Amino acid sequence: xxxxxxxxxxxxxxxxxxxxxxxxxxxxxxxxxxxxxxxxxxxxxxxxxxxxxxxxxxxxxxxxxxxxxxxxxxxxxxxxxxxxxxxxxxxxxxxxxxxxxxxxxxxxxxxxxxxxxxxxxxxxxxxxxxxxxxxxxxxxxxxxxxxxxxxxxxxxxxxxxxxxxxxxxxxxxxxxxxxxxxxxxxxxxxxxxxxxxxxxxxxxxxxxxxxxxxxxxxxxxxxxxxx
Ligand SMILES: Nc1ncnc2c1ncn2[C@@H]1O[C@H](COP(=O)(O)OP(=O)(O)OP(=O)(O)O)[C@@H](O)[C@H]1O
Numbered sequence: 272x273x274x275x276x277x278x279x280x281x282x283x284x285x286x287x288x289x290x291x292x293x294x295x296x297x298x299x300x301x302x303x304x305x306x307x308x309x310x311x312x313x314x315x316x317x318x319x320x321x322x323x324x325x326x327x328x329x330x331x332x333x334x335x336x337x338x339x340x341x342x343x344x345x346x347x348x349x350x351x352x353x354x355x356x357x358x359x360x361x362x363x364x365x366x367x368x369x370x371x372x373x374x375x376x377x378x379x380x381x382x383x384x385x386x387x388x389x390x391x392x393x394x395x396x397x398x399x400x401x402x403x404x405x406x407x408x409x410x411x412x413x414x415x416x417x418x419x420x421x422x423x424x425x426x427x428x429x430x431x432x433x434x435x436x437x438x439x440x441x442x443x444x445x446x447x448x449x450x451x452x453x454x455x456x457x458x459x460x461x462x463x464x465x466x467x468x469x470x471x472x473x474x475x476x477x478x479x480x481x482x483x484x485x486x487x488x489x490x491x492x493x494x495x496x497x498x
Contacts, residue, residue, distance in 0.1 A: 272432065272464060273299040273322060278331035278341075280317050280487075291317045292328070292487045299466060301432075304459040306478035307468045314487040315468035316437055322466055323356050323435040324348045336432060353381050357426030357434045361441035363418040365410040365425075372397070372406040375424040382429060396424045400454070416447035423454055427463070434458065436467040440474065452477050 280292040292314045299305050299322075307315050320326040321333065324340060327348075333341040340351065357378075358364070365374050375396055379389045397403040400420045410418055419439060426434055436455065440448030456477055459465050467478065475481045483491045 272301045272336060273297070273466075274332075274334040275322070276332040278318070278321060278328045278333065280314070280321065280326070281329045290487055292321075295331070295487075295489055297482055297489065299464065301464050302459075302462055303480060304456070304465045304478045305467075306475040306481045307466065307484060308470070308472065308475040308481050309484035310470055313484040315470075315484055318484065319435055319437050319466060319468045323358060323433075324352045353378065354429050355432045357429065357431040359419070359422050359426045359434065359436035359439045361438040363410070363422045363442070365418060365421060367410050370407050370409050371402065371413070371421050374410070374421055375428050378425060378429050392428060396428055400424050414447075415443050416450060419443060419447070419451050420454070423451070423458075427458065432464065434463050434465045436465065438468055438470070440469075440471075448474070
């Protein structure tokens with residue numbers, strides 16, 4: 272589903288160049304749960320943003336669902352992203368002015384689903400994540416765990432090909448973080464393909480495969496949980 276070849280990201284600030292990612296190669300197949308593990312500053316967010324078509328690499332190739340996407344224009348990338356990729360952010364990324372229902376509904380509006388279809392889909396997701404009772408609440412009225420459950424709902428509402436999660440438990444207590452990890456594991460069991468960035472080796476254990484990053488390089492790749 273995703274094939275990255277020699278991905279490199281260089282940032283320039285005046286005359287200073289910093290290499291954030293160097294020659295990263297990876298392959299992610301449909302249905303996998305892959306964890307990108309590394310310390311702060313190792314390049315996890317940059318890599319996950321490139322895989323999620325938010326950022327462009329400086330060089331290298333990226334194939335998403337058979338298409339080379341590393342050089343697409345902003346509009347083409349955002350079109351692919353809208354239906355195909357669901358993001359879960361450390362800071363939840365909810366819109367304060369929209370209630371829970373409207374936050375989850377928003378990606379469907381961009382995709383021009385009818386009101387009726389939106390109602391059915393959002394009701395299903397609210398019930399699946401056991402947050403139906405919160406549908407009229409605004410983000411500031413929610414606990415951190417509730418916010419992240421809504422973040423998960425918004426990410427999966429379009430039934431995306433890929434879920435990208437960047438430190439999804441970074442603002443949660445460990446008990447709440449565990450709950451989100453359980454939700455991600457069960458989404459993967461349902462068939463969702465997941466790529467998650469974390470600095471926690473414990474959380475990395477949830478994935479089927481761990482790609483370790485250090486200073487922008489892939490240092491090891493471990494395959495586990497394979498029957
Ligand atoms: N837009 C930017 N401008 C300048 N430096 C940046 C930018 N984006 C990332 N960096 C630098 O690139 C390096 C990698 O950042 P990145 O956020 O990808 O790492 P990370 O592993 O996700 O770290 P963290 O867990 O702290 O978010 C860091 O040293 C960071 O300071």
